[in-house]
Amino acid sequence: MLHKVDDILSKHALRRTAFRQELLKIFIESGSRALSHTDIEEALGDHDRITLYRTLKSFQDKGLIHEAVDGGKDTKYALCQNQCDVHHHIDHHPHFLCESCGVTYCMDEIKIPDFDLPRNYTLKGMHLALSGTCASCSKV
């Protein structure tokens, strides 16, 4: 695991510090679930708030994580699945916020359908934020 973590860090030209290794491990373990600042602070034992802000920004800039726009008030972050790097992100999947458990999921398997934009508009980015009840909350 630590090997995988270090691999990812160096692949994205990030120095292997204890903080970054811990943070990346947390993201890997969370799978397709997006994490809020609070989620992360709870997962990290002792930590520095400011370093977390900065590390999240580095991870985002270097293409390790992306912001999961889910329509909720808390910003959430999740691992990039694809080959995102310092130059560009390609996280074009929807995000689903469960109103029952509060978890936000990356829906990597779903493609956002096409649609027509009015004349003279140029599309560069796109976020589809869904909400409702997730699979595990539906079963109860």
Next chain:
Amino acid sequence: MLHKVDDILSKHALRRTAFRQELLKIFIESGSRALSHTDIEEALGDHDRITLYRTLKSFQDKGLIHEAVDGGKDTKYALCQNQCDVHHHIDHHPHFLCESCGVTYCMDEIKIPDFDLPRNYTLKGMHLALSGTCASCSKV
């Protein structure tokens, strides 16, 4: 205009105060453009920050305005076009954030296309946040 404003306020069971009339006027004049807190503070002359927070919340609760999820960092609000009320909002149009001028537009004319959700997920809400260059910025 003031007549229209008062009409809307009473239709949504909101007392006609000077502050609400002013704020609603600003929204009506902004048309399909969504406004950030800062946009509104600039448009209002002298004002109270806290009252603005509370009035925005009232307007949203009563179905006058909706939050425009555009993927940007600032929360923006825009007039509801439809028959939203205290019971439910039906603002299912995409929002477009222009990276050049920073304006967010409600795209009422565009319908968000259908797509399939994984088993056991129940969809309740949906936001499509688009970004790029708007029509007026493209022309330059």
Next chain:
DNA sequence: TATCTTTATGAAACAATGTTGCATAAAGTA
């Protein structure tokens, strides 16, 4: 209109969230 009841406003105090500057520590490099 005068009176009453309910709700909105404005001010202050507080809480939460995010940013900047800087000295020190640690990582990468030779």
Next chain:
DNA sequence: TACTTTATGCAACATTGTTTCATAAAGATA
């Protein structure tokens, strides 16, 4: 090891949002 560059931790600050409460104003009643 010695050197250079970058990350960290802390403090101070800035911005954003919330709560409390006394007062003002709106709507209702008579």
